[in-house]
Amino acid sequence: MSATPLTQSHAIGQTTPPVRDITIGDLLREAAAEAPDRIALIEGIPLADGEDASVRRQWTYTEFLADAERTARALLARYSPGDHIAVWAHNIPEWELLEFGCALAGMVLVTVNPAFQRHELHYLLTQSKSTALFVVPSHRGNPMLATATETQPDCPNLRDVVSFGDWADFLEGGDAFDGPLPTVAPDDPVMLQYTSGTTGFPKGALLHHRGLINNGHHCVDRLGVDDGDVYVATMPLFHTGGSALSVLGCVSKKLTQVLVPLFDPGLVIELSQTYRSNAMLGVPTMLVAILEHPDFPDADLTSLKALCSGGSLVPEQLVRTFEDKLGAPFTIVFGQTECSPVASMTRPTDTIEDKASTIGPPMPNVEVRIVGPESGETLPIGEVGEYLTRGYHVMHEYFEMPEATAEAIDKDGWLHTGDLAAMDERGYCTVEGRLKDMIIRGGENIYPKELEELLFKHEAVGEVAIVGLPDDSWGETVGAFVRPAPGYEVDKGLLFSYLREHLAPHKTPRQWFSIEDFPFTGSGKIQKYKLREQWVAGEHDEL
Numbered sequence: 001m002s003a004t005p006l007t008q009s010h011a012i013g014q015t016t017p018p019v020r021d022i023t024i025g026d027l028l029r030e031a032a033a034e035a036p037d038r039i040a041l042i043e044g045i046p047l048a049d050g051e052d053a054s055v056r057r058q059w060t061y062t063e064f065l066a067d068a069e070r071t072a073r074a075l076l077a078r079y080s081p082g083d084h085i086a087v088w089a090h091n092i093p094e095w096e097l098l099e100f101g102c103a104l105a106g107m108v109l110v111t112v113n114p115a116f117q118r119h120e121l122h123y124l125l126t127q128s129k130s131t132a133l134f135v136v137p138s139h140r141g142n143p144m145l146a147t148a149t150e151t152q153p154d155c156p157n158l159r160d161v162v163s164f165g166d167w168a169d170f171l172e173g174g175d176a177f178d179g180p181l182p183t184v185a186p187d188d189p190v191m192l193q194y195t196s197g198t199t200g201f202p203k204g205a206l207l208h209h210r211g212l213i214n215n216g217h218h219c220v221d222r223l224g225v226d227d228g229d230v231y232v233a234t235m236p237l238f239h240t241g242g243s244a245l246s247v248l249g250c251v252s253k254k255l256t257q258v259l260v261p262l263f264d265p266g267l268v269i270e271l272s273q274t275y276r277s278n279a280m281l282g283v284p285t286m287l288v289a290i291l292e293h294p295d296f297p298d299a300d301l302t303s304l305k306a307l308c309s310g311g312s313l314v315p316e317q318l319v320r321t322f323e324d325k326l327g328a329p330f331t332i333v334f335g336q337t338e339c340s341p342v343a344s345m346t347r348p349t350d351t352i353e354d355k356a357s358t359i360g361p362p363m364p365n366v367e368v369r370i371v372g373p374e375s376g377e378t379l380p381i382g383e384v385g386e387y388l389t390r391g392y393h394v395m396h397e398y399f400e401m402p403e404a405t406a407e408a409i410d411k412d413g414w415l416h417t418g419d420l421a422a423m424d425e426r427g428y429c430t431v432e433g434r435l436k437d438m439i440i441r442g443g444e445n446i447y448p449k450e451l452e453e454l455l456f457k458h459e460a461v462g463e464v465a466i467v468g469l470p471d472d473s474w475g476e477t478v479g480a481f482v483r484p485a486p487g488y489e490v491d492k493g494l495l496f497s498y499l500r501e502h503l504a505p506h507k508t509p510r511q512w513f514s515i516e517d518f519p520f521t522g523s524g525k526i527q528k529y530k531l532r533e534q535w536v537a538g539e540h541d542e543l
Helices: 024-034 061-078 093-105 118-128 144-154 164-172 209-223 240-252 265-274 284-292 316-326 352-357 402-408 448-456 492-500 528-536
Strands: 010-012 039-043 058-060 084-088 108-112 132-135 160-163 189-194 204-208 230-233 256-259 279-281 306-309 330-335 342-345 366-371 385-391 415-423 429-434 439-441 444-446 461-471 475-484 511-514
Touching (some): 024 061, 024 209, 039 061, 058 061, 061 093, 061 164, 084 093, 084 118, 093 108, 093 189, 093 240, 108 118, 118 144, 118 204, 144 160, 160 164, 189 209, 189 240, 209 240, 209 279, 209 306, 209 330, 230 240, 230 265, 240 256, 240 279, 265 284, 316 330, 316 448, 342 366, 342 385, 402 415, 439 461, 439 475, 444 448, 448 475, 448 492, 461 528, 475 528, 492 511
Parallel strands (some): 039 256, 108 189, 132 160, 230 256, 279 306
Antiparallel strands (some): 039 058, 189 204, 330 342, 366 385, 385 415, 415 429
């Protein structure tokens, strides 16, 4: 980026590392050639009493490549390049083998949240036109294989439901396949990820090899990990934070990935100690849970040297707490599924103020622009508008949704994210919330982030969401949904007085709610629209 201070809110990322025109299969082959005997993947399952870490399955890069190519041949024995292959499972090694197998076979992996129920599964499989579904028998009480079998007759394109319990038989079925693996191009679609749904109806973002590979590599590079480091992967694989940033980022640096099957703070602490983890990516709720776990005070996490968060806004006080207590430089990623998924990211060397209050500059080879939501014109430095991004990382389209695609990506290739942000003269952005989250009270614009950051600084607040609630007189009023910190209760009067010391009267919430569990997306974002819907339905009592 230019050292010349910006006057308009349009920044272009640095040109290094460059964009590589390779495929996901090429990336894995390259890692296996350069570090054949290095451990690529460890299945970080919890240990039973008396067990030691030797019971955990692991693969070298040579072994993982061989199994991925075998998976590709098994897929080609049944399906054709271009087919959509859905995966419905928690974090298991076979999920990753299917990810690389589809990439090598020229197929598109469709990721499914393991918490989905029948109607959600039916919608996704039908809309994605999936040919096959790979599924675990069950997970956390969800009878997934039974649900998939019941749903299959209602999905016209779905030929097969394959249980991961029959994985060995599936692989054996492809051993007789003797044809070549197809030629795959960097621009080919390879993954269909459905948007998290903070605003409702999910759409399928069709992502390509080039975007996913380079985004994963550039993120771990900026994070500050070194070739061969150990990375504990906590993010769910069905989300780009898992399958792109963690999986592909790890392979790009030939890291040893320790895969957490299901986030549990005690397990993450144990894995980080056992394998001397150097890096971790987790949404804020995960990091908070680690800090609050009873094992944390005695844990030896001194090997950590890189810590990253994202998925939702990270208030200033929380950033300072993470860096202080976890003892590692902190970075924040910002973006969305549609941009593979990161467009801006802070650096480990940034000041604590920048790491606490900004999302950093654009990623390498990425453009970011702040425009007026109504005018579409680039705004002067410091003004709040919609965050747009353009570059190699932008998705192809929303699958079979041309109108939604045209709404999201304009004729000049800019992805309209729906996020509100302001840019400074260096190209660093601060996020003010979502266009649809912005509260308009009596004609006054109120940005929830400002209130949330203030409340996070109060010792009694564990988590908070500021939501616009319908009101006949004002249009909207400000509602505060607060999860108290351990050992505290929500004192409406105390928190109201605290905010009034810092905020204009019209911004201060008049309606307060104590909440133990927020509705989250699979990627860890609070679903404010659901809080609003629940309030309208009378599910929350005002304090």
